[in-house]
Amino acid sequence: MTVQTWELRAAFAAALSRMYGTEVPAYTTLVDVSTAVNRDCATDGRLGSIDRVTAERHGAIRVGSPAELADVAALFAAFGMYPVGFYDLREAASPVPVVSTAFRPVETEELDRNPFRVFTSMLATEDARFFSPDLRARVQRFLGQRQLFDPALIVQARRIAADGCPAADADDFVRRCTAAFALSRMPIDKAWYAELSAVSAVAADIAGVSTTHINHLTPRVLDIDELYRRMTTRGITMIDAIQGPPRTDGPPVLLRQTSFRALAEPRTFRGPDGTVFDGSLRVRFGEVEARGVALTRAGRERYDVAMTDQEHWDRYFPATDTEMAAQGLAYYRGGDPTKPVVYEDFLPASAAGIFRSNLDQDAQPTAADDTGDYSLDWMAGAIGRHIHDPYDLYEKAAS
Numbered sequence: 001m002t003v004q005t006w007e008l009r010a011a012f013a014a015a016l017s018r019m020y021g022t023e024v025p026a027y028t029t030l031v032d033v034s035t036a037v038n039r040d041c042a043t044d045g046r047l048g049s050i051d052r053v054t055a056e057r058h059g060a061i062r063v064g065s066p067a068e069l070a071d072v073a074a075l076f077a078a079f080g081m082y083p084v085g086f087y088d089l090r091e092a093a094s095p096v097p098v099v100s101t102a103f104r105p106v107e108t109e110e111l112d113r114n115p116f117r118v119f120t121s122m123l124a125t126e127d128a129r130f131f132s133p134d135l136r137a138r139v140q141r142f143l144g145q146r147q148l149f150d151p152a153l154i155v156q157a158r159r160i161a162a163d164g165c166p167a168a169d170a171d172d173f174v175r176r177c178t179a180a181f182a183l184s185r186m187p188i189d190k191a192w193y194a195e196l197s198a199v200s201a202v203a204a205d206i207a208g209v210s211t212t213h214i215n216h217l218t219p220r221v222l223d224i225d226e227l228y229r230r231m232t233t234r235g236i237t238m239i240d241a242i243q244g245p246p247r248t249d250g251p252p253v254l255l256r257q258t259s260f261r262a263l264a265e266p267r268t269f270r271g272p273d274g275t276v277f278d279g280s281l282r283v284r285f286g287e288v289e290a291r292g293v294a295l296t297r298a299g300r301e302r303y304d305v306a307m308t309d310q311e312h313w314d315r316y317f318p319a320t321d322t323e324m325a326a327q328g329l330a331y332y333r334g335g336d337p338t339k340p341v342v343y344e345d346f347l348p349a350s351a352a353g354i355f356r357s358n359l360d361q362d363a364q365p366t367a368a369d370d371t372g373d374y375s376l377d378w379m380a381g382a383i384g385r386h387i388h389d390p391y392d393l394y395e396k397a398a399s
Contacts, residue, residue: 002164005080006113008174009105012079013057013116015178020217023183023284026236026260027217030286033230034219041222047252047291047342048112056220058117058289061181061213062098062206064143066382069122071149073383075177076103076118078157078165080110083387086376087348090124097130097200098123099374102346106388108397111344119346122379123206126372130199139196139207146210149180183284184211187270190279205283216259216287224256224290237261244347245292245303246310250319252292253303253330254343259287293321293340294394299329307349331398341397345390 021028038054048056063069073083081103089096104117125136125143153176156169165173186209193208205215221227225247231238237260244256262285269279295303306316317329321337324330331341380387 001167003167003170009079009116010114011174020214027286031219034221037227038222053220058218060119060215062121064123064207070383074154075157078160085390096202148212181214183213187268187276190269216285218287218289251321256290259285293330294343295330331394
């Protein structure tokens, strides 16, 4: 007897949430407040049932190399999560030296059962704007010597992706996968971490340690403005703004996100003389999101213009789903404006904005012509997998 893939995925998401709550207690507060806001908000269920919304999570992890990203892809495939979209955060207003994809279910039925997503970023070491030839060589050597995942676990994940997970193996498989993303307590080389921090705090978080870990887990909330207010009232320091489109009286579109500020976490360091001492790092935070209807390509073009003129949002987007559907701006199942297709993906500007707002300083790219051969096709080749186009998936969901 095998466990259904969505059940395995739900168990994985829940196990990661429990683990992250023990590592970052403020995350548990965020989940509690999100649950309370969802309970207090009236919803017609068109953007997902209250049970789905309250159980929903997305996670974020960071890896250093194509080989590590390929292992992540194999691991997540066992949970029915596949790469969707290509995000280049190096081109954001606050550049981050990573390229990213999101692993998530791609079928509507699977999303409805459990929509767990993991936004996964890979360090762009080939970009000369961030990494000199010498530093690149040392970073790649460091990454080549570490092993994020037990090879036997990856072999098992590939087998489960192909044949399903026997019920007798499910609990142990979820436990081992979850443990692979636990925060390590191994001492960190202080000088190496500091050298990478001078490039980017994200680079240090990826290549300054010997493991990977959950960078943040994100509950979904129906009223993110109310969530922001309640968290602030509790004395939780939030970032300065909600990322994404403004609050409007019309249909919510795409994705709005915010987070509490990254907290100083105790970590152990090793000095140049081998001395081990206590310190802290501030890289992990608690993010929360509110999801709206997925926009068509035409709607996305209009969105990009509207974001430069947010005070006049209603000049760009109509006030009802009926008008949105009639103008071909958003996706609705069967063309029925009472059945919006939920936006399941991410916004590069918002992701970079969240990253930036939780860092003490921006990355400092230098002038260079060699930015690396990073693209959707490159990433698909690097991990040996098709990367789904989000628009294709929304078209299918709406048909």
